[in-house]
Amino acid sequence: xxxxxxxxxxxxxDLPAExxxxxxxxxxxxxxxxxxxxxxxxxxxxxLAGSMRLQYPPNIRMIKLPCTGKLEVIHVLKALEAGADGxxxxxxLEGQCHYLEGNLWARKRVNHVKTLLxxxxxxxxRVDMFNMSSAMGPEFAxxxxxxxxxxxxxxxxxxxxxxxxxxAEVVRARMGDIALPETxxxxxxxxxxxxxxxxxxxxxx
Amino acid sequence: xxTTLLKAGSNLERILSDGRFGVTGECGPPKNADGGVIEEKAxxxxxxxxxxxxxxxxxxxxxxxxxxxxxxxxxxxxxAVMQMTCRDRNRLAMQADILGAVALGVRNxxxxxxxxxxxxxxxxxxxxxxxxSMALIRMFKAMRDExxxxxxxxxxxxxxLYIGCAENPxxxxxxxxALRLKKKVEAGADFVQTQSIFNIPRFKAWMEEVxxxxxxxxxxxxxxxxxxxxxxxxxxMGRSVPxxxxxxxxxxxxxxxxxxxxxxxxxxxxxxxxxxxxxxxEGVAGVHVMAIEWESAIPEIVETAGLxxxxxxx
Amino acid sequence: xITADRKPFEDIYSMTEGYxxxxxxxxxxxxxxxxxxxxKEAEILASEISIKAKQExxxxxxxxxxxxxxxxxxxxxTIADTVGGFPLVLSMACGIGIQSMAEKFAPKxxxxxxxxxxxxxxxxxxxxLERCIACGDCMIGLTAGICPVVRCSKSLMNGPCGGAHxxxxxxxxxNGEPIECxxxxxxxxxxxxxxEELMFQYRPPKDWSKSSSGGPRKMVREDARPV
Numbered sequence: 001x002x003x004x005x006x007x008x009x010x011x012x013x014d015l016p017a018e019x020x021x022x023x024x025x026x027x028x029x030x031x032x033x034x035x036x037x038x039x040x041x042x043x044x045x046x047x048l049a050g051s052m053r054l055q056y057p058p059n060i061r062m063i064k065l066p067c068t069g070k071l072e073v074i075h076v077l078k079a080l081e082a083g084a085d086g087x088x089x090x091x092x093l094e095g096q097c098h099y100l101e102g103n104l105w106a107r108k109r110v111n112h113v114k115t116l117l118x119x120x121x122x123x124x125x126r127v128d129m130f131n132m133s134s135a136m137g138p139e140f141a142x143x144x145x146x147x148x149x150x151x152x153x154x155x156x157x158x159x160x161x162x163x164x165x166x167x168a169e170v171v172r173a174r175m176g177d178i179a180l181p182e183t184x185x186x187x188x189x190x191x192x193x194x195x196x197x198x199x200x201x202x203x204x205x
Numbered sequence: 206x207x208t209t210l211l212k213a214g215s216n217l218e219r220i221l222s223d224g225r226f227g228v229t230g231e232c233g234p235p236k237n238a239d240g241g242v243i244e245e246k247a248x249x250x251x252x253x254x255x256x257x258x259x260x261x262x263x264x265x266x267x268x269x270x271x272x273x274x275x276x277x278x279x280x281x282x283x284x285a286v287m288q289m290t291c292r293d294r295n296r297l298a299m300q301a302d303i304l305g306a307v308a309l310g311v312r313n314x315x316x317x318x319x320x321x322x323x324x325x326x327x328x329x330x331x332x333x334x335x336x337x338s339m340a341l342i343r344m345f346k347a348m349r350d351e352x353x354x355x356x357x358x359x360x361x362x363x364x365x366l367y368i369g370c371a372e373n374p375x376x377x378x379x380x381x382x383a384l385r386l387k388k389k390v391e392a393g394a395d396f397v398q399t400q401s402i403f404n405i406p407r408f409k410a411w412m413e414e415v416x417x418x419x420x421x422x423x424x425x426x427x428x429x430x431x432x433x434x435x436x437x438x439x440x441x442m443g444r445s446v447p448x449x450x451x452x453x454x455x456x457x458x459x460x461x462x463x464x465x466x467x468x469x470x471x472x473x474x475x476x477x478x479x480x481x482x483x484x485x486x487e488g489v490a491g492v493h494v495m496a497i498e499w500e501s502a503i504p505e506i507v508e509t510a511g512l513x514x515x516x517x518x519x
Numbered sequence: 520x521i522t523a524d525r526k527p528f529e530d531i532y533s534m535t536e537g538y539x540x541x542x543x544x545x546x547x548x549x550x551x552x553x554x555x556x557x558x559k560e561a562e563i564l565a566s567e568i569s570i571k572a573k574q575e576x577x578x579x580x581x582x583x584x585x586x587x588x589x590x591x592x593x594x595x596x597t598i599a600d601t602v603g604g605f606p607l608v609l610s611m612a613c614g615i616g617i618q619s620m621a622e623k624f625a626p627k628x629x630x631x632x633x634x635x636x637x638x639x640x641x642x643x644x645x646x647x648l649e650r651c652i653a654c655g656d657c658m659i660g661l662t663a664g665i666c667p668v669v670r671c672s673k674s675l676m677n678g679p680c681g682g683a684h685x686x687x688x689x690x691x692x693x694n695g696e697p698i699e700c701x702x703x704x705x706x707x708x709x710x711x712x713x714x715e716e717l718m719f720q721y722r723p724p725k726d727w728s729k730s731s732s733g734g735p736r737k738m739v740r741e742d743a744r745p746v
Contacts, residue, residue, distance in 0.1 A: 384718070391721070447681075
């Protein structure tokens, strides 16, 4: 166990109980944060924040999903396994999900990941979910700032490699087509899938 | 003296068959190997009851077995009603134990399902439940009347038993309770002891149904009475013991007294009142006083209820 | 179907002690349906183990795989090559699947990552209730289609005990949840069927020799055996 020197503004009690981080806290730790944002609300809010020139930390790596309901437990775990220090899902306000209940499922899954983190002796505060409408540019930015600060206080992910890691890429690879390419398209673009023409009869798998 | 052919000839059987009002008590064996505890309890009860129930790992808590404790009670002048549950023994052990009991002179046996293993102090144990109490009654009846083991093989000795069962007039499904007693009577029950009664009107309603089925003439019904030691105890019973019906007035009556001796006195007073009232109910052949860990209260209650002296039958 | 529940993570992780690579093997039939041990759950467990190992600075290769059913030799063939590459397999299948894996790949160490817990019925999504204990002597035709062997806490054959109250068993579930009294349910349904007389008939003791109490069982269909 390395000797974690207290950071400015924190007490010994704030130090992570998770074991020695690969990147000691007093070396100017910058959190790597993955945000799973839904196309209809959160990503649009992020866009709005950008066009309103509201600053939010560069620590945030956005992954756009058609809906946070597409987020699976494994995606969050893979992000953490790859060294991300914090992960959150950003979806529509409850009751206003474009796909009706996707954001409710996302919250259930995020809560489940929290229990898995407890099993692993990691702080469940590293993952979370926030709800917002597409008009809530300022809220998006504030959430991003607050969460980054939360993670800064928690310290680095205990399994964060020293260098050369790209948790967002690892997650994109695992997610495949679920992760949408990042574009500037706003909520007007309807992502509801159309029904594909019936395939030829073929052998059952 | 009745000339009815007796099945076992026990003191309890003689008294009940003779149409006299029977009195049974209850005593719990100790959670240790000290036979002296049972001796002491027997000495307290001697002469005040016609027989004493000796519980069998009650509430799934391990105590000296009923077979041995029953024998010790009898050695000390009090006839025993041995109890046997279906929870701890398979049919082999049950039959073996009853042969042993009869060999030692035990004659009364109460056949019970038993509280679930999860209630007791060994919740990880495997609850046996090879038989249920209905099958247990039948099995003992066949051993006694047909001299046959459960497998059909002959037993070449008499197995004199006076077979009892328990019934809860207040359990679910309510409408089935009198019919369940009927099923037990058909299975071979000679006497039945009910669960503790606090709600006398409801008990009377059950007795109506029992009488309508003619059961009171086929089986001797002893009404269960538990003297209350404290308001805390009766509140607990009402809330936490499955199948108990404790009217609020009863709790209030005890709680109105000061804790300790005043509540105990009121509990004894209430028990005596209930016994007197139950004795007037048609079809009630006796009373079963369950003074849990308060055996010392029984002599006073029996006396004050006017049930002394107990008949001496030869 | 057969249901199982994942063992506590610490217990599973301690099974990997002394190994430098481990395969988590899921099964895509029963345990997948009860959301405990399918490919999805195998991947999640593998990720958890990997994270834990990294926390400890431990070199541990963790992979996951899944077979359609671990209890059939032919399906185990499909993952044999993968299994061959690991000294330890953590199987998330039911006890049948785990034992089949252990037998097929013996003497490779195959450990159970789940506790097989019951023959359960999905009462509603993600809620399973025990319905059968495979006693080998089904008598639920006499009890209105409700099994008293497993749904009555004391396996009573002749009606309820004295502990039933408000339609509930005196025993409370393992998580404090109420258990319905099977005999109250049976009585109500027999009444609805107009077959109350079944409640009054005496049922003799069960023949437990037909259950696993009589030793492990075997079933053979001679007419279907190869010629």
